[in-house]
Amino acid sequence: MKEHDFSLPWNVDRIPDQTGRLCVVTGATGGLGLATTRALARRGADVVLAVRDEAKGHRTVAALREELPDARLEVRRLDLADLDSVRAFAERLHGDRARLDVLVNNAGVMAPPRTLSAQGHELQLACNHLGHFALTGLLLDLLEAAARDGADARVVTVSSVNHRKARIDFDDLHGTRAYSAMRAYNQSKLANAVFGHELHRRLSEAGSPVRSVLAHPGYTATGLQMNGPIGIWRLVFGRIGNPLLAQPPEQGALPQLYAATAEGVAGGDFIGPGGLAELRGAPIRVELAPAAADPGTGRRLWELSEEMTGVRFRLAATA
Numbered sequence: 470m471k472e473h474d475f476s477l478p479w480n481v482d483r484i485p486d487q488t489g490r491l492c493v494v495t496g497a498t499g500g501l502g503l504a505t506t507r508a509l510a511r512r513g514a515d516v517v518l519a520v521r522d523e524a525k526g527h528r529t530v531a532a533l534r535e536e537l538p539d540a541r542l543e544v545r546r547l548d549l550a551d552l553d554s555v556r557a558f559a560e561r562l563h564g565d566r567a568r569l570d571v572l573v574n575n576a577g578v579m580a581p582p583r584t585l586s587a588q589g590h591e592l593q594l595a596c597n598h599l600g601h602f603a604l605t606g607l608l609l610d611l612l613e614a615a616a617r618d619g620a621d622a623r624v625v626t627v628s629s630v631n632h633r634k635a636r637i638d639f640d641d642l643h644g645t646r647a648y649s650a651m652r653a654y655n656q657s658k659l660a661n662a663v664f665g666h667e668l669h670r671r672l673s674e675a676g677s678p679v680r681s682v683l684a685h686p687g688y689t690a691t692g693l694q695m696n697g698p699i700g701i702w703r704l705v706f707g708r709i710g711n712p713l714l715a716q717p718p719e720q721g722a723l724p725q726l727y728a729a730t731a732e733g734v735a736g737g738d739f740i741g742p743g744g745l746a747e748l749r750g751a752p753i754r755v756e757l758a759p760a761a762a763d764p765g766t767g768r769r770l771w772e773l774s775e776e777m778t779g780v781r782f783r784l785a786a787t788a
Contacts, residue, residue, distance in 0.1 A: 478751035479723065479751055480751070481723070484512045484731075485732065486512060487512040488512075488514070490515065491514070491566060491568065491569050491570050491615075492509050492515065492517070492570060492729070493516075493517045493571070493572050494506050494573045495549060495573065495575050495576035495601070496519075496520070497529065498518065498520050498525045498529045500689070500691030500721075501575055501627070501691060501718055501721055502575045503718065504718040505573055505726055507536070509726070509730075510533065510541065511540075514541070514570075515543070516540075516542050516543070517545055517562070518530065518542060518543065518544045519545055519547035520546065521547065521548045521549075521576075527544055529544075545558060549595070549597075549599075550586040550592055550596040550600060551586065551587040552586075552600070552603055552779070555600055556603075559604065559607035559608055567611070567614060568611050568620070569611035569612050569615055570615045570620050570622055571625065572604070572605060572612065572623075573729055574604070574625065574661070575725065576596065576597075577593075577596060578596050578597065580651050580653075580654045582650070583648040583650075590777060591643035591644050591648075591653060594642060594653070594656065594657050594660065597657035598664060599777055601626060602664055602778060605624055605626075605668065606778075606780040610783070613679055616678045622678070622680070623679070623681075623728070623729055624668065625682050625683075626662075626664060626665035626681070626683055627661065627684055627685065627686070627725055628659075628662040628761075629661075629685050629686075630741065630747050630748070631658050632655065632661070632662045632685075632757075635652075635658060636656070637659055637663070637760075637766065642773070660770060661683075663760075663766055663770050664770065664771070665681050665739075666683065666737060666762050666767060667770070669681040669682075669736045669737035670737075671771075671782065671784055672784060673737075675784035681736055681737065682728040682739075682740065683728070683737075683740070684725040684727070684752075685740075685755075686724060686725070686742070687721060687724075687741060687742035687747055687748045688714055688715045688716065688721075688748040688749060689721025689722075690715035690716070691718055691721070715749075716742075716749040721749075724741050724752040727740050740753070741755040
């Protein structure tokens with residue numbers, strides 16, 4: 470496996486040929502997901518846009534095909550906050566696809582008013598973490614099938630630099646006793662990081678060549694900051710922070726594109742921007758917060774996630 474020289478800035482022009490590879494991107498109609506979908510399609514990948522709003526998904530595909538007439542794109546409905554929708558998406562994909570090369574766990578919500586999912590879980594934990602946990606577990610056999618065929622199968626889970634300022638409140642995961650919109654968001658992003666790292670550990674122990682890789686986009690201007698946050702947070706992030714500090718989605722998506730496609734990526738790697746405070750810049754390997762790599766936290770969150778989703782990972786050695 471060839472190592473990338475991080476002294477040479479990496480961009481979309483360096484994505485290897487993706488012809489023949491099937492990628493699922495969650496939250497693909499805007500921001501980081503749209504930039505990721507566009508870049509993968511441009512390099513020849515078949516991309517399934519996993520989206521909550523199918524009409525918006527079809528409009529996105531129509532616009533992309535104006536740029537990329539030969540793009541291989543498909544829209545499928547997925548509401549990550551509803552575990553029934555996650556199961557339906559996985560069942561449909563199993564019905565007409567024999568393998569999956571890349572799963573990009575990208576979609577998310579940020580700092581909304583306290584809301585419960587269809588299954589009664591706090592919305593940010595449900596959408597950002599639990600939905601992706603369940604989706605990965607339900608599609609893992611398709612990723613393993615790709616690996617058995619000799620493909621480079623990867624799961625990319627998108628966290629945030631904010632995971633470093635978070636803690637997981639196991640005594641009040643759903644904010645029942647006390648809810649802070651940003652604290653719940655940060656918790657969900659730490660949960661993403663814990664999940665990606667723990668998945669890497671379990672895949673490695675099982676001898677599976679499927680790789681779990683983590684990424685974060687730094688500070689990137691997307692609809693996340695404008696459409697989700699309430700109160701002062703919408704002003705801080707959307708009206709002030711985005712114009713002054715944020716990088717565009719095409720730049721912010723580079724870490725997850727690197728994690729999904731670049732040579733030299735190892736399971737467990739965490740890819741983020743290389744600039745000041747990891748807020749912007751070309752992708753490099755960065756460090757997880759100690760809390761994200763803690764084995765006890767990983768096991769505890771994994772077991773709780775299995776209980777809350779009803780999804781058990783069946784890890785098989787495919788080497």
